[in-house]
Amino acid sequence: MPIYLCLLECCARLSKFTAMASLSHRQSWSLAVLVAVFPCLLCARADNEAPTISYRTGTSEVRVTFFATDENNRLVQAIDRNDFAVVDGDVVIRDFRSLTRSRETKLDVVVLVDASESVAPRFHAIADQVQRLISRKHSGDDLSIITFSELRPAILCTADCSAATVESKIRSLTPAGATPLFDSLAFSAGYIADRHMPGVRQVLILLSDGNDTISRSSARQALDAVIGTGALLYTINQNKTARDLKGSLALQEMAEATGGRSFSAQDDAADVLEAALADLRASYVVTYPLPSRMAGFHSLRILPKHNMNLRFHCRRGYFYDEDR
Structure with a gap:
């Protein structure tokens, strides 16, 4: 077994005695305990900073x-x-x-599209990506689209989204207003939960810059809701530069917490759909x-x-x- 796995087991055992190490600085083994326990404290800190999950x-x-x-x-x-x-x-x-x-063989995909003011410069490109994603959908897989801006999300189409229907609806949108990202994730989780079927992997593809400005739900509550469905979150970061580190990190953390993956704006949504299907098969x-x-x-x-x-x-x- 690798040394680091042995150390993890040692961390668990030694953590029971951390209080004893503080009883006396004169005991000869105190330094050894401190050296052994310090990596464990780092392990514990990393776990405490992880998002709370509700599976x-x-x-x-x-x-x-x-x-x-x-x-x-x-x-x-x-x-x-x-x-x-x-x-x-x-x-x-x-x-x-x-x-x-x-044993999952099919995908039930929900595409969550940020239509708020913060992504306005890239919204035309986002709409193009959604169109290409629909054209690449595999027969037998379901696909729904939800958009969000202002105070709440809105369902653009459910399950039977056709390219013609989506094009007319998404092109009519004008990106504006605040960004209820966390509320929209929680809403999408409820939508996904109602559609659960055995043998179907549920996937949520989020196109956003990762910045929330108005939600009532917290990031923890939103992530809790998504994980509770068992769905995998794939995020496509709409920040073109590394300047907005907070939003970019939020997207990456949320995706990885569900077992999904994060992608950059240079990655096409249709390719992300193919990646989700490949992940399913592997x-x-x-x-x-x-x-x-x-x-x-x-x-x-x-x-x-x-x-x-x-x-x-x-x-x-x-x-x-x-x-x-």
Whole structure:
């Protein structure tokens, strides 16, 4: 097992004794404990800063859907149980009940389009991207479009969006007003939840600059709502430069927290749709016994065991609710 996985397990054990280290500075082992515990404090800080996730389970088994990419961000098609370990809270899981290919075969795509004043200079290009995305939709996959500006989102079309219908509607929009990004994510999550079907992967593609100016919902509540559906969020950053770091980072963090991916404005929405489909085909489901029945949030990470160039994409955690 890699040294860093061993250290994670040591962090969990040593964290129980951090209070003891402060009892006496005269004890000979105090420095050793401090050196050992300091990396653990960094681990804990990273976990505390992660977004709160509302995926919930009340069963004795945890199921995690994931896919992997290599150092060149290319999908890895073949994964086995010796390639990775799951870190569930402070427990390193290496023995799994099962590892299988995902049985999801179709996509249900919701495209969430920022039509607020902040993206006005790029809105014509955004509309073109949406048009190309519709033209690349695969037969059998569903696609809906939601736009947002001013005080609330609006459904442009549902499931059967045709190129002609969307073109006339989206071209008639004038980007203006404030940006209710978080409210729109929460609204889209409710829309997605009502459409859930077995064997269908739900995907939310967001075209925005990542800046919210008017929502009642917080970023945490919005992300909570999206993760609660099990949908993957793919964001397309509409900031043309690196000046707006806050919005860009928000888009990246939200996408990665769901197990999705983030893209730049130079990436076409149609190509992002193809990427979501490719991710679907390369996905696996790993199951393992619930490591702790402590109610509340359990953080999740999947880490490589041998090939350190692998990156595993999955949701960042779940809530355990004993009553469910």
